[in-house]
Amino acid sequence: MQARNPCQLFFLQKAWHAQFLRKEAHYKYDSPGSRLTHVLGKLLYEARLEEEQLRGLNQHQLNAIRWYKDFMSEADATEPGT
Numbered sequence: 001m002q003a004r005n006p007c008q009l010f011f012l013q014k015a016w017h018a019q020f021l022r023k024e025a026h027y028k029y030d031s032p033g034s035r036l037t038h039v040l041g042k043l044l045y046e047a048r049l050e051e052e053q054l055r056g057l058n059q060h061q062l063n064a065i066r067w068y069k070d071f072m073s074e075a076d077a078t079e080p081g082t
Contacts, residue, residue, distance in 0.1 A: 037061070041068025045076075 043049035044065060054062060 037064045038068050040065045042072055044069040045072040 040049065040054065041064075044051065045068075051062075051066075054065065057065070
């Protein structure tokens with residue numbers, strides 16, 4: 001849509017800004033789950049947490065945590081000097 005007068009321009013700016021704020025909020029507040037997956041995976045990798053303690057999480061979450069634990073293990077194995 002192309003603005004033909006100031007009112008339309010204002011409407012377009014307001015709509016764009018609302019969309020920007022929605023995307024920003026989604027980015028800010030949707031990512032803690034992935035951070036938690038990384039933290040739990042790292043704790044599993046460091047043997048500071050047992051899988052038994054993750055009881056109650058769904059299979060998708062457990063798979064993601066295990067994947068990150070394996071990723072940490074592989075990254076550590078390929079790191080120079082280890």
